[in-house]
Amino acid sequence: MKPPRRDTEESARKISRRALILGGVQAMAMGALLFRMRQMQVEQADQFRLLADENRINIRLIPPIRGLIHDRQGQVIAGNEQNYRVVIVREDAGDVEKVLRRLALLIDLSEEDVARALRDTMRNRPFVPVTVAERLPWNAVAKVAANAPALPGVTPEMGLSRHYPLGPEFAHVVGYVGPVSEADLAALEAPEPVLQIPGFQIGKIGVERHLEGVLRGAAGSRRIEVNAVGRVMRELDRQEGTPGRNVQLTVDHRLQSYVMARLEGESASAIVMDVDSGDLLAIASAPSFDPNLFVRGISVPDYRALTENEFRPLADKSAQGLYPPGSTFKMVVALAALEAGIVTPDERIFCPGHMDVSGRRFHCWRRGGHGRVNMVSAISESCDVYFYEIAQRLGIEGINDMSARLGLGQRHDLPLSAIAAGLNPTREWKQTRRGEPWLVGDTINAAIGQGFVLSSPLQLAVMTARLASGRAVAPRLVRAIDGQEMPGAADAPPLGLDQRWLNLVRRGMDEVSNHQRGTAYSTRIVEASHRMAGKTGTSQVFSITAEERAAGVRSQEDLPWNRRNHALFVGFAPADAPRLAVSVVVEHGGGGSSAAAPVARDIILQALHEGTPPLSAYPAPQRNRIETMQRELIERIERSTQGSRGRA
Amino acid sequence: MSYLEYAVQRVPTGAAKVLHVNWALVLLLSAVAGVGFLMLYSIAGGQLAPWADPQIKRFALGLAMMFVVAFVPIWFWRNVAGLAYGLSLLLLVFVEFFGSVGMGAQRWIDLGIIRLQPSELSKITLVMVLAAYYDWLDIRKTSRPVWVVIALLLILLPTALVLRQPDLGTALLLLAGGGAVMFLAGVSWIYFAVVIGAGVGVVTAVMVSRGTDWQLLQNYQYRRIDAFLDPSIDPLGAGYHISQSKIALGSGGWSGRGFMQGTQSRLNFLPEKHTDFIFTTLAEEFGFLGGASLLLLYALILIFCIVAAMKMKSRFSQLVTLGVAANFFLFFAVNMAMVMGLAPVVGVPLPLVSYGGSAMLVLMIGFGLVQSAHIHRPRGRA
Missing domain, CATH: 3.90.1310.10 (Penicillin-binding protein 2a (Domain 2))
Structure with a gap:
């Protein structure tokens, strides 16, 4: 209902009263503003004038x-070099495009550069300088400077930019x-x-x-x-x-150069690690790419070439790459079994070439079988059936426990990108990730480093260094910062493994390379002081199908490259007083003893001799071939270092 | 006051309305806008492009809109107040999802010709809805808690939406503008005392919450507060705007450096010199005299609004007129305090002077309402 008229008038009076109060407050505020203005502009004017100047x-x-x-x-691996560049400031340039066109007449500017500079100037605030061209020769800079009046907003600048010699x-x-x-x-x-x-x-x-x-x-x-x-x-x-x-x-550039040259033509990774300090002397992933391309801003075709390459040059296979470790994993199973006491060093297990478990047949790599093998011969001849048997007795938990102690399935703390953790598969893992229960067959596959087990070459190197030293060596990449030594692994705690078992496994590894029946006997080092111990590994990527077998596909060479087995080798030397550990993975290389072991031997000899090793280190019949290869490698290294210096 | 009562008394109709427009107010608004054109011309280095020219066109459009609004009877505006308010809320929700991002905050809808900022529009619709609400409400209920809470909700709804954008400056202006209308409507003093007390509490909470999990403001907003409290801590970073603005203003002196002679604006030391910081250019080039003159123009506009309101008989007309005036005051007072280093940099333009479309159009619509209330006020039969 309508309020009576008297109320309306009273309300109007009330509003007027309040309006006056509000007006008063506003007047006071304006007074304060005026006062502040006077204070700044009259009393402190001189001071502000000075600041303005x-x-x-x-x-x-x-x-x-x-x-x-x-x-x-x-x-120097990463240095800084003088870099002349030209920048443009939008608001000083006025018509940016016109100025850039004029600039393109003076210095070498592609249509793409102009478009990019134009885009960058529009994207930034008008007073932000935008780089138009970098790495200009001195005469180009001089031309820009001489034509400054015609190029408003354009200034040559000098700075340092990163360079990887x-x-x-x-x-x-x-x-x-x-x-x-x-x-x-x-x-x-x-x-x-x-x-x-x-x-x-x-x-x-x-x-x-x-x-x-x-x-x-x-x-x-x-x-x-x-x-x-x-x-x-x-x-x-x-x-x-x-x-x-x-x-x-901690890396050694000469060794790294050698390793890179040795791996050329393969999709592979190799690591050399000091077994006492944990120093990584070489971490190589082949093929590689030129980081200088990225500093300059890589062109689209260059980038596409890198991403479309089947060998994945951009990936760091050494720390990011994961592979089934294959037989290189057998030391883990052997130590775990010995520790658990479920096998004695002398127990002999019969290998008929296969083993039947719950209705499935698991083959040994040697179809005819190894006969009766004990621990040492099982390692040196890489008998699969022996390890199927002890893994069954042991169960997956025992394997995982030892695997973790030896540094597998974990991220080592290094300043590298995207370090892979690998995988020590457990029952829970399979249940949650695959929704299936763990089967005995999974344990048997794990026994020979197949199935779900995954490791990186870096982890395999750490494992080998731990086996060689008996201590929980951690890898180290940064040696010193500003001359101040970083803590190393020199006093790494012992692994707490029985010395007898360690010695036994090492003997097995020694026989891999140095016993006539060892899988890497042909790639042994004959120099007594530098004898190598190791383990080959061949991990299946695809199993050969029945049709393929029927069609006569027998050897790895007959398969397309990306279906061949990965070739692995881990080793340390000298065998009786270990100094260096090495791990090599050649993707789809075929077999560990044929593709990875020779590489590992050449690398470790090179590292131990700190240069080209004498031919006397190699078995006599191989020396001619090795001599040719050494010559080729030296040429290759010279070519590549000159190549990258030449680009600088 | 109903239409019938208007009919009893004399209200100008038809072409006679033109005679009853508050022409002095029109003149004052044009003078202020003129100052803006002059400064934009100067900042562009003596050219109409890129700012002065579009600004003149916008003001012309604004004037036209003001007259359109002014010639529509004020009771029509009272009847559509709720609708307008609802519409602006919808637009605020709309920008939340589809709005364009600028300066790190969601703010506008691109309509092609102008970029509509619903947060600006809501300043006027809020004043309208509150005025209509108190016009409708029995005057004796004004201070009863239930009816106060309803008014508060009307204010807080758009405020919360604007705060989400996140636009702290506009949110605070909405709050203060709405509060002013409530105060004018006669809500008891006690409520205001409580709110001011709570405000002090909130400020304390905001400062205490910094760095904790429940931090109440964005980091950039804290940095602005830091820079406001002590611009010298980071003269090239967050404190840059304030330091440079104070230098420009102070160096203007008594009578300024002369038209188009300001070194600070010329050399681009001033940030946002054509929008939020335009007052510093004025103060640098025309000095204390120039700044004080603009302040005087603003004061006159306020006085004209208050005087006009006193002659009105309808509660809605009075509250709208005074509410628009209060908003106008908040705009220029906060902006000036900001550039003088008395308030944090919150992104409030100088009304009718700063370059920008939405704020100017909305203000002109607001003054259209003031004119409408002025024209359609009942007069005794002569």
Whole structure:
């Protein structure tokens, strides 16, 4: 209902009263604003005028010099080189496209470069300098400087940019740097201002990424005087930043070069590790790629070539690659069985060439069987049936326990990207991931490193180093930061394994290479002081189908490359006083003794001799062939180092 | 006051309305907008492009809209207040899902010609709905808790949606603008005392929550607060806007550096110089005299609104007029306080001067309502 008229009038009066009160408050606020304005513009005007003049003096950040990465001999793996570049500022340029077209007449600019620069200027705020071209020769910079009046907003700048003098050799370990991306910035809580310097680069993968905090350093600043149109007149003072710290890795570039050359033509990985300190002397993944391409911004065809290559050059097979370890896993099963006391060293098990378990037939690699074998001969001849038998007695839990003690199925703490954890399969794992119960057959497959078991070459190297030293050696990649030694594995705790069992397994490994019936006898080292002990492994990728067998496919060579078996070899040397451990995986190489063992032998000899080994280390009949190969490798190494230096 | 009562008294109709427009107010608004054109022309280095020209066109459009709104009887606006409010809420929900992202916040819908910011629109619809609500409400119930809570909900609904965008500045303005209408409508003092007390509590909570799991603001907002409290901690980062703005303003002195002579704006030391920080350019080029003059123009607009409101007889007309004025005041007071370093940088434009479409159009619609209330007020028969 309508309120009576008197109420309406009273309400109007009330509103008016309140309006006046509010008006009063507003007046007071405006008074305060006026007072503040007067205070700033009249009383403190001189002070602010001074600041305004100082504003013509600009502060600019100087990017810090990124720390160098050396190998253990002090060879630079990642360095910095002078880099002349040209930047453009949108709001100074006016018509950016016209200026860029003019610039393209002076220096070598592709249509793509112009389009990219144009896009970048539009994406950034108008006063942000955008890099148009990098790595220009000095005369191009001089041309730009001489034509400055015709190129508003364009300035040549000099800076340092990352360079990897060894090219592809350490691409997977050291990684590369690249421009800061939106994703990089978003990942940070409060990005440092230095990240917004145009062209600033941060580590994207590998050591460059994981030691970013160590390598980056802190930005410096310089005060420069700008004139009324914003052009830099002179530098007033300069405060250098703190350069990033230098990192020394445990790797040996000469050994790495050798390993890379030795693996050429294969899709493979090899690791050399010091069994006492855990130092990784070489971590190679072949084929590799040139990290310098990424620093410059890789072109689309180059990138496509890398991603479409069947050998996957971008993947770091050494730490990210997972393979069924095959027979190299047998030491784990052997030690576990001995520890559990379910087999004695002398017990002989009969191998007829196969074993039947719950209605399924599991074959030994030797169809005819090994006859009666004990622990040592089972390792050296790699008898599968022996291990089927003891694994059945042991069960998967016992195997997993030993596997973990030897460093398998876990991520080792290294500054590398995407380190794979591998897999020690358990009953629970199979139940949750596959929804199926664990079968006896799964344990039997695991006994010979097949089935669900997965390890990386890095883990296999760690396992071998632990077997050789008897201590829980952890891999080490960073040797020193700014000359200060990093803690190593020199005092790694003992594995707590019975010395008798360790010696027995080592003897088995010794006989692999040095007993006539051993699977790697043909790739033995005859030099007594450098004798190698090891274990071959061949892991199945696909089993040969019945049709293929019927069609006569018998040997690995008859299969297409990507269906052949992986070839593995792990070893240490010298056999009686181990210093180095090696692991080699050749993807689809065929067989461990034919494809991986020779590589491992050449690498470990090279490492022990710190150079080309004498031919007397090899069995006499092989020496001619080895001599030719050594010559070829030396040429190959020279070619590749010259090649990457030449590009620099 | 019903239509019947209007009919008894004399209300201008037809072409006679033109005579009853508050022309002084129109003149004042044009003068303020003129200051804006001048500054945008100066900032562009003595050119109409890229800012002054579109701004002039927008103001012309704004004026046209103001007259359209003004010539529609005020009781029509009272009747559609609820509808307008509901529509603006829908738009706020719409931008939540489909809006474009700018400056890290969801804010606008692109309509082609202009970018409509529903948060701006809701400032006016909120004033309308509150005015209509108190017009409808029995005056004796104004201060009863239930009816106060309803008014509060009307305010908090759009505020919460705007805060989600996240646009802290507009959310605070909505809150303050709505509160002003409630105050004008005669809600008891006690409520305001409680709210102000709670406000102090919230500020404390916001500062205490920092760095904990239940942190109440975005990190960038905390950084702005830090920079506001002490711009020198990060003169090249978060404190940059404030430091540069204060330098520009202070260096203007008594009479300024002269039209188009401001070094700070010329050399691009000033950020957002054509939008939120446009007052600093004015203060740099025309000094204290220029800044004070603009403040005087603003004050006159407020005074004209208050005087006009006093002559009105309908509660709706009075509340809308005063509510629009209060919003207008909040706009320029917060903006000026911000550029003078008295308030944190919250992204509030200088009304009618800053470059931008939505805020100007919405304000002109608001003044259209003020004009409509002014024209259609009943006068005694002469």
